[in-house]
Amino acid sequence: MQEKLELLKRLQEIDLRIRKISINIDEYPRKIAEVEEKLSQKRIVCEQRKKTLEELERDRKKKEDNLRFEEERVKQWEARLKEIKNNRDYQALLREIAAAKRDNSLMEEEILKELEEIEEIKKELEQDEPEYRHLEEEFNNTNSELKDKFAQDEKELGEQAQIREKIARDISTDLLKKYDLIRKQRAGLALVPAKNSACQGCNMDLPPQVYNEVRRNKEIILCPNCQRIIYWEEG
Numbered sequence: 001m002q003e004k005l006e007l008l009k010r011l012q013e014i015d016l017r018i019r020k021i022s023i024n025i026d027e028y029p030r031k032i033a034e035v036e037e038k039l040s041q042k043r044i045v046c047e048q049r050k051k052t053l054e055e056l057e058r059d060r061k062k063k064e065d066n067l068r069f070e071e072e073r074v075k076q077w078e079a080r081l082k083e084i085k086n087n088r089d090y091q092a093l094l095r096e097i098a099a100a101k102r103d104n105s106l107m108e109e110e111i112l113k114e115l116e117e118i119e120e121i122k123k124e125l126e127q128d129e130p131e132y133r134h135l136e137e138e139f140n141n142t143n144s145e146l147k148d149k150f151a152q153d154e155k156e157l158g159e160q161a162q163i164r165e166k167i168a169r170d171i172s173t174d175l176l177k178k179y180d181l182i183r184k185q186r187a188g189l190a191l192v193p194a195k196n197s198a199c200q201g202c203n204m205d206l207p208p209q210v211y212n213e214v215r216r217n218k219e220i221i222l223c224p225n226c227q228r229i230i231y232w233e234e235g
């Protein structure tokens with residue numbers, strides 16, 4: 001009996017290791033997706049900023065052209081003032097010139113405001129660049145790191161599976177089936193010690209009769225509560 005249990009213990013060690021590696025492998029795509037998401041979010045922000053910058057530059061250029069045109073017109077009107085003899089016409093043109101100048105100074109203010117916005121966005125873009133490069137580096141590092149880990153894990157999985165096969169050959173089919181079934185039902189832990197008269201799998205106290213049987217170590221005993229295989233351990 002002792003030998004059977006020893007084999008099962010070794011088998012379980014391997015199975016737990018295989019389980020842990022498999023969980024790691026399942027985690028890798030999520031980890032890489034997380035970093036990739038951060039990178040692509042940053043890219044979207046940068047692109048959005050660049051687009052806004054282009055729009056503002058275009059708008060500013062249009063406003064400046066417009067302003068130059070209007071200023072030129074005011075100059076022409078001012079030149080014409082000298083030639084006007086009629087007072088009413090003179091006053092009317094003066095009013096028009098004053099109104100045009102007001103409009104022009106409003107436009108000038110708008111242009112200045114846009115220039116400030118443009119400077120602000122340029123500053124943000126300057127900050128974006130190193131941040132983006134940093135995220136890109138993080139992504140590349142994580143990617144290659146996880147690829148290495150994945151290769152290592154796959155290799156170890158193969159090795160562990162081979163060792164498992166060897167050990168399993170020495171265990172009877174019935175016992176192996178029972179072990180595998182409990183393992184699947186109990187999150188990988190099929191074999192637990194009984195210590196201080198309690199099952200260490202579910203922590204329930206074992207009936208004295210069961211505990212004694214475990215101590216005698218004559219046959220495979222299951223915990224009456226969690227159905228795991230229990231073996232005796234001094235405690």
Ligand SMILES: [Zn+2]
Nearest residue numbers: 199202223226
């Ligand atoms: Zn139990």
